[in-house]
Amino acid sequence: MKRLLLVSLAAAAVALGVSVSAQLSFPEIPYDAVDPLVLTRDVYIGEAAGVATNSKGDIFVYTRTGTPHIATAGSRNVSHGGARLLQFDRTGKFVREIGQGVYGFLEAQQVRVDTQDNVWVVDQMSSQVIKFDPNGRVQMVFGRKPEAMRVPNLPLSTLADTYALVPRQGKPTPAGRGAGPNAPPGSAAPGENFNRPTDVAWDSKGNIYVSDGYGNSRVAKYDPNGKWLKNWGSTGTETGQFRVVKGIVIDAADNVYVADRDNRRIQVFDTEGTFKTQFRNVGSPWAICVTPGPRQFLYVSNSNPPNNLDYDGEIIKMSLDGRIVGKFGRAGKLLKEFGTVNSIDCRSENELYVGEIGNWRVQKVTLKPAAGTQ
């Protein structure tokens, strides 16, 4: 695999007319960016964890905002608030809020819009995936928010008493919880018991895939009605294993691309979870998107970590076979710079929406690819 990858990289580099050096350099894609949302003293966001557009061009932002808090309830603490889902029209004007105060909005992680314009939200802290119909009504709920957290504190994704707790030794790691004593770590039980899930995608038959996530290390597959079909993955560095399953997208041929962030790769599977290939040339993939249309591309963000602006931050455009077309951007706070990109919408190949954690901002990025780079 490794040799194949190098060969394909070299081939790509030669094809693009650049030289291969120890530090692979890819062509810069010229681009511009604007701040598309009309934000005011009255309409404001926090960390722009998720951004997605629907078929009409409306923009959905799932943001970490408000005051996430815990309320004392005897020996257990109950968590509330901290995320909102806002809808803007294509001109950036605020349209409405969806899901005000719903039970599962705690820490925004991702928002995606499916082909029927349903809006899907992934919440990292409630460990839930919530499907809203185009009118903004709740249509389907996956997972259940942990009832409460124990006192003294545990990470807020940890159930207090509904399930057996992992003994508190050092940092509690509920990964693999419920999958049985012999299950590999991170594999998780059949069903919906997510642990800090990150993203959602659909194949051509409407099956639902959830990347799960920070806590577990699996992909979970459900049928279009939400019935669990299968899991794959566990914590590790082998193929088919993950360390922080950060994102998931599916192309028109039903190839499943999984952003395996801390293994610094994208793994490609078929819809049954059979490993096909991997791309190791993308840095740490924090966000991933696949374009529609007859010739599809992937966008992958090698985001800077939230505590540093001094390296990484670029977004990479690649073909579905893993060859890099080019890259753009770097870490920073100015327009055209990126602050820990957590979400990319690429409904239009050359007009992206990018959600940033670090800058509390959505940018609309217009790519101006030179002729011959595609």
Place this chain on the structure above:
Amino acid sequence: MKRCVIGGLVVAAVLTAGVGFAQNKARAENVPEIPFESVPNFFKMPPDVYFGESMGVARNSKGNIFVYHRRDDTRLFEFDPNGTFVREWTPGLYGFEFAHKVRVDRDDNVWVVDEGTNMVIKFNPEGRVVMVLGRRPEAIEGAVETPEGDPPADERYLFGRPTDVGWDGQGNIFISDGYINHRVVKFDRNGRFIRKVGSNLRGSEPYQFNTPHSLAVDAQGNVYVADRGNQRIQVFDNNLVLRAIYDNVGNPWEVCISPGPHQYLFSSNSNPDSNTPASSWDITGEIYKMELDGRIVGKFGRAGKALGQFQTVHGIDCRNPDELIISEISAWRVQKVRLRQTTTTSSR
């Protein structure tokens, strides 16, 4: 100057033997009293609007007044120049958790410093967030135990309970940071790290801090840091090279530098929370007016709960050096204070 430094070190060494710091009687003697009056009922509050602990206060160029305070939640209020309530800004903003300071820059951008979210947030004059520095810890990590011993090494782009913000003429950003770290960080106008002075470790040597609690920048770009726990103001040039130490005005909780051709430095030797120990009421609570070189022009005020007295001053707006807006933690109050003109006197 050298003598001041040495004297300061001795005092600081004694201080750090205890826990944190004790509020001290200022060493300056024979300081002229500046006559002043506090305007009664200056702030006109709607019936359902209250101040909490009034941490920061600042005016913009139009005279509108911003108060960043801890009520039920942390809130940012705007008043017109007559003290009439105008509006609240961005209730429930992700960066609002535990107010510490508000400042307005020369372009009327409003900056808040929040020690609960470890963030510094820049609003444009219309109230839109245009830059954030630092990052709120993610809620999912749950409550974090208060660390014992030394805090972890400081990071360029993260803060440990930051306290204040200021800017030089080029728009470079200076942040005092704070209660957990003990440093001052310089960023460029776009938020990129340039350099720092101090570290995660508390210290009493020159270039070290024991709770840098406030800062102000003069027209030449010099940075005056209220090194509260060390009972001194450390003055740095624009590259954070130490230029002077003023150690005779007590424990500076708040510093402010007035604009204009003749700038003044105000520094508050605030009385401690809850007036504990009780004797502190008698020896602290005054505000000093100084020349930038450290010579004291005079002082005014003392600890007390009545109008015209102060209860733990935490914010000073000195856009007009003869008409200050002063916010107090313990009194849940903001006062407008008029200083009468004084002859130029200086003392040590």
